[in-house]
Amino acid sequence: SGTVARTREAIAIAREAGALTVAVTANPDAPLAQAAEKMLDCTVPDFAFAPGVRSYRISLVMLNLLAIRLAEIRERLTQDQANALRQELKSTADAMEATIAAVNDKARDLAQAVAEQKNFVFVADGPNYPTALFSAAKVLEAAGRHAMGQETEEWAHLQYFVNTDPSTPTFVISPGGRGHSRAAELMEPVNRVGRTSVAVVPQGDTAIAPHADWVLPVVGNVREIFSPMVYAIAGELFAAHLSDAIGEPFFRRFSGAYDTQNAASAQTIRNSQVLSRADLPA
16 A cells, blocks of 8 residues: 555665665555655556455565566576566466365365354465465454464474464465475374364375365465465465355454544554654664
């Protein structure tokens, strides 16, 4: 949106400190774009009201393209290598389409089966640790249930010991990369302590899927660095179906206590006080 106070504050302070600041935003007229020295316009067509998923993909695309271009300019990649990566990134759209078809009904069935659950945990590592955080955010926004993302190794040190709601659905997200063997090891304790285990893994996986109560398969052979484009789909669909299953409107429909336009909501994310560099303690 380009209107969140903390983002505007951060980019303005960075610019004051002499950094080159770049706003990646779908709102080129927003305060964020005005505060930054450069702006990458990632405007997308209007869509139905829902927790943001397209904006997340567009941000990933823009940042990946920027990284590829920087590597190309610095001669870490040849032009041919850079173009091949761009095409590979573009092809994740095919994997996304196939994955939606493969997991949509399964995500609906899962949501209906766990509709009474109040807590959800998403576990991942490497490039998909943000996928775990993002998936949890969609459950919070769409269904209003408590959800959290956790790094794979940290789950074994922390959530393993939780003994309230022992059947908490726990999504293990692993694209088959470097952390896959550790994620596979996690399945035994996840199941032993009574969690409802959900595997978000490559279609045909034999390391994690056989040990999960539910499997949401990801279709397509996607390079791990690009895998967040595809591996967030399971959590997104699950969140939407959970909202339907429990009859909870997205964002609580921004009504009642959740009405961000209410004058009493003075400290919400958009109208919070914005500090300058001079306001910060030395």
